[in-house]
Amino acid sequence: MKTDTIPLYEQVADEIASTIANGTLKPGEKLPSLRTMKQRRQVSMTTVQEAFGMLEDRGLIEARPQSGYFVRRRLPRLPAASCPSPEPQPIVTNPLLWRYLRYVAESAGNSFACATPSAELFPDRALNSMMTHTLRRQPHLITEYGRSDGLPELRRQIARRTLDWGQTLSADDILITNGCVEALNLSLLAVTQPGDVVAIESPCYFGVLQLLETRGLKGLEIPTDPVTGMSVEALDVATRYGGVKAVIVVSNFSNPLGALIPEANKRRMVQMLAERGVPLIEDDVYGEFYFGRERPLPCKAFDTTGNVLYNASFTKQALPGLRIGWMAGGRYHAELQMQKFGMSFCTPSLLQVVAAEFLAAGGFDRHIRQLRRTLCRQVHEMLALVTEAFPAGTRITEPQGGFLLWLELPEGADSQSLFDAALREGIGFTPGQLFSPRGEFSRCMRLSCGVPLTPARVAALKRLGELAHVQLS
Ligand SMILES: Cc1ncc(COP(=O)(O)O)c(C=O)c1O
Known part of the structure; x- marks a missing residue:
């Protein structure tokens, strides 16, 4: 995005945010006054006030009565928190997953569990009317099978969106699937045989663990940094001798860590795996949710x-x-x-036509711009609340995109029993054990920031912090 399309107050907010991120302004330090900022940056007082308001919303600064604005103190960042497996493991789904998924399906309200923005953030009315119009104009969409590779116009719209990557994809390079999960399943089918070893992140999205189990694959957990994602050095060692048949990685704002693999690492990973003939299965479901100026490139771009x-x-x-x-x-x-074709024959045409029209008419771009900002604000508000509510010694990620937070509670905590206690009070989150094939991460939890923080949800989050205190007392 060009700077001239970004509101001035947001540019000022971003500049201050980067001085906080690079340590020039430290937690607890006072910011220059509004008047000084106005003079230094040659902008109006309203612009500075709006910029400070935005930084407050992001949880980066706080106003103190009679004293001005200060950089907010934070919980310690999560250190390298992964639990790499010493050797490949057959995957057996943790029985807790079924209980958790039942809760997710039935829950409403105060849930920080589901890794999807909540329904009120989606343009459901616009989509409903598109669906009705489409069906009226093209009734054959529900009386005929569709093409197995997907609607050409939808594939073209998607290809158009990848032009920014500098790596041109055409509509013919694209296959439409039933969600990313079917795409991942097809990828594994294409490049592995039962019993093969697949390198995975640690912690790893439980959906991927389950796919490996269903395909009879073994997982080799690679050390994964909460900020920079899967370690290229460890992957280098793991893939040197031919035992690993594929690598599966969430390249941008992973689940649960929210890690973003730096561009240089992506480039190196792609080149190294190509030289060794190890296919790289890239999952990029969160790439659009960047907080910075530009969408991070996927590995596919290299x-x-x-x-x-x-x-x-x-x-x-x-x-x-x-x-x-x-x-x-x-x-x-x-x-x-x-x-x-063998897995599901095709993806429903009606749904593809609606998606293609939503993309073509510009509705999607407007919506995603707004959603990105909302989620960025919600992540920072949640970070600030967790900092206040959770026990001292809790560590937390500070993602640069996505909408997931990963917490590590102090020694003595157990996220599964915390999950049970919270559930009894109607509060949900995702226990850390679900992200490990060996039940590791028992002190960790994933909080989704996909839900707007209503007063009831703020109270629920504070209560969750209290329950963590009670468990440790
Ligand atoms: C990393 C990751 N990949 C894939 C999926 C599934 O995506 P879809 O709903 O498009 O199948 C999820 C859902 O939570 C996810 O977190």
């Missing part, structure tokens, strides 16, 4: 050999119920097309 199988979806962004996902499988494309 793929010159077709070795990256790129997987994404619109489900987190706008259309969870439509289940529209897509993939660009590189040199596996033809095989993936056949597998898609």
